[in-house]
Amino acid sequence: MSSQDRIQSLKAKHADLEQRLHAEQVRPLPDDNVLREIKHEKLMVRDEIARIRHTAH
Template sequence: MSVQSHIEALTAKHAALEQDLHHEQRRPAPDDSLVADIKRRKLEIKDEINRITH
């Protein structure tokens, strides 16, 4: 897997997590622990993308 394709895969995962987060937050009673977990995973992916690109 090339670096560029790895970054693209990470970006796609980040976008999917953003969708999950959006859906969870729009529920009448969002699960706070799930929201925190999604945000943590998004941050981990963002950090990995930053490490690769810088």
């Protein structure tokens, strides 16, 4: 898998996590632990994208 393919895959995962985060936030009594886990995973995906971009240049 090329760097660009990996970045595109991670961007799709990040968008999915964003949708999950929004869904959890708008439901009655959102679970703080679930919100924290989703946010953490989003940050990890974002950091991996940044690492790939940095090493590709």
